[in-house]
Amino acid sequence: GAVVSQHPSWVICKSGTSVKIECRSLDFQATTMFWYRQFPKQSLMLMATSNEGSKATYEQGVEKDKFLINHASLTLSTLTVTSAHPEDSSFYICSARGAGSGASSYEQYFGPGTRLTVT
Amino acid sequence: GQNIDQPTEMTATEGAIVQINCTYQTSGFNGLFWYQQHAGEAPTFLSYNVLDGLEEKGRFSSFLSRSKGYSYLLLKELQMKDSASYLCAVRDRRTLTFGKGTMLLVSP
Numbered sequence: 001g002a003v004v005s006q007h008p009s010w011v012i013c014k015s016g017t018s019v020k021i022e023c024r025s026l027d028f029q030a031t032t033m034f035w036y037r038q039f040p041k042q043s044l045m046l047m048a049t050s051n052e053g054s055k056a057t058y059e060q061g062v063e064k065d066k067f068l069i070n071h072a073s074l075t076l077s078t079l080t081v082t083s084a085h086p087e088d089s090s091f092y093i094c095s096a097r098g099a100g101s102g103a104s105s106y107e108q109y110f111g112p113g114t115r116l117t118v119t
Numbered sequence: 120g121q122n123i124d125q126p127t128e129m130t131a132t133e134g135a136i137v138q139i140n141c142t143y144q145t146s147g148f149n150g151l152f153w154y155q156q157h158a159g160e161a162p163t164f165l166s167y168n169v170l171d172g173l174e175e176k177g178r179f180s181s182f183l184s185r186s187k188g189y190s191y192l193l194l195k196e197l198q199m200k201d202s203a204s205y206l207c208a209v210r211d212r213r214t215l216t217f218g219k220g221t222m223l224l225v226s227p
Contacts, residue, residue, distance in 0.1 A: 034215070043206065043219040044162070093161050107152075108215055110161040 023094030141207030
């Protein structure tokens with residue numbers, strides 16, 4: 001099946017610094033990538049949707065200037081948390097959807113997630 | 120928007136059968152997914168339904184009734200490793216929205 005990787009798997013940073021998380025589709029071209037955030041014992045909340053080569057669409061309540069998303073190629077999207085604060089500590093998960101027909105065009109493949117802790 | 124409802128927790132015994140229900144309200148329905156998520160890990164795909172009926176895949180089956188806005192995930196021959204959170208997710212024309220998940224605890 002399709003594989004999505006994320007890097008880093010966990011990161012600890014100081015308040016006020018910026019952190020970049022990478023999401024890569026390893027064996028398929030991802031026309032659309034999604035970024036989710038999950039707080040403990042809560043469901044995944046969609047932050048933004050990005051299509052290759054265009055600006056990301058952010059969900060209501062998500063600050064686009066704080067969470068910078070770049071989808072520069074069909075296999076890579078990045079999320080940069082700028083000026084991170086302790087309340088940004090969360091589990092960030094990306095997922096990717098392919099351009100093909102059949103299951104790959106419907107199914108979203110999830111990365112393993114990135115645990116961000118801001119001290 | 121979408122409204123997805125599923126039970127918060129369920130318990131079952133190893134070897135038993137359990138059914139996890141999901142009801143939803145959405146405009147522009149474009150498919151329903153079930154995912155399994157172990158603590159601290161990303162969700163893994165279990166099933167996809169876009170037409171009414173039952174989809175069977177090994178020990179797991181998923182059912183959909185679009186007219187009733189209802190789906191269930193059926194897990195047979197439960198194993199200890201099935202203890203996890205099960206997420207119902209509904210796709211409309213634009214996004215995939217997740218329910219809050221059902222935490223299933225399988226006991227010996």
